[in-house]
Amino acid sequence: EVQLVESGGGLVQPGGSLRLSCEASGFTFSSYSMNWVRQAPGKGLEWISYISTSLVTIYYADSVKGRFTISRDNAKNSLYLQMNSLRDEDTGIYYCARDRSRWFDSWGQGTLVTVSS
Amino acid sequence: EIVLTQSPATLSLSAGDRATLSCRASQSVSSYLAWYQQKPGQAPRLLIYDASYRATGIPARFSGSGSGTDFTLTISSLESEDFAVYYCQQRSNWPRGTFGQGTRLEI
Numbered sequence: 001e002v003q004l005v006e007s008g009g010g011l012v013q014p015g016g017s018l019r020l021s022c023e024a025s026g027f028t029f030s031s032y033s034m035n036w037v038r039q040a041p042g043k044g045l046e047w048i049s050y051i052s053t054s055l056v057t058i059y060y061a062d063s064v065k066g067r068f069t070i071s072r073d074n075a076k077n078s079l080y081l082q083m084n085s086l087r088d089e090d091t092g093i094y095y096c097a098r099d100r101s102r103w104f105d106s107w108g109q110g111t112l113v114t115v116s117s
Numbered sequence: 118e119i120v121l122t123q124s125p126a127t128l129s130l131s132a133g134d135r136a137t138l139s140c141r142a143s144q145s146v147s148s149y150l151a152w153y154q155q156k157p158g159q160a161p162r163l164l165i166y167d168a169s170y171r172a173t174g175i176p177a178r179f180s181g182s183g184s185g186t187d188f189t190l191t192i193s194s195l196e197s198e199d200f201a202v203y204y205c206q207q208r209s210n211w212p213r214g215t216f217g218q219g220t221r222l223e224i
Contacts, residue, residue: 044216044218044219045153046216047216052212061213095160095161099212102149102211102212102214103166104151104153105172107160107162109159
């Protein structure tokens with residue numbers, strides 16, 4: 001069974017940093033590109049970052065470019081999101097999602113990030 | 118940026134009814150469109166990809182159609198577990214992608 005488990009969320013002050021992790025199991029992690037998607041409280045979904053299998057190709061949404069860094073460790077079956085210079089509007093649930101032929105076919109349960117003073 | 122507009126924002130129906138949800142793109146996305154279902158407190162689930170293909174394990178009452186800029190998700194006969202929020206997503210400019218704002222399907 002495919003499983004994605006996010007961790008690392010929490011309360012952080014504006015301007016602070018946080019590192020999210022997503023641990024994968026039940027499939028060959030190194031064979032799939034991965035994404036981070038977030039959802040502000042009571043709002044819709046926003047794709048924020050993509051990383052290819054070999055780490056060569058990385059993309060960010062304009063809203064996080066220059067502040068967030070996506071990475072992965074295929075040996076540890078893990079995906080990461082380093083979030084710096086956090087803003088109030090970064091508050092929300094962060095999901096990791098497996099990329100299969102363009103679509104997000106598996107999602108984690110999400111981890112909540114709250115940016116507040 | 119390609120903008121997806123979903124309508125209606127809220128759809129009120131009863132079990133057994135037919136539901137028709139719309140997603141319109143600001144420019145052509147070919148058939149690079151998917152639909153996701155999200156229930157309260159849960160992660161989204163992929164229902165339809167490439168506009169009209171059902172994802173693994175999705176019941177046949179869910180169907181998708183359309184291409185270019187206009188897309189439709191149809192649920193032929195609503196069951197109680199179908200009441201949720203539905204999002205469309207385009208990835209014509211993969212790996213970037215955008216979601217619609219969602220349609221809430223309520224009883």
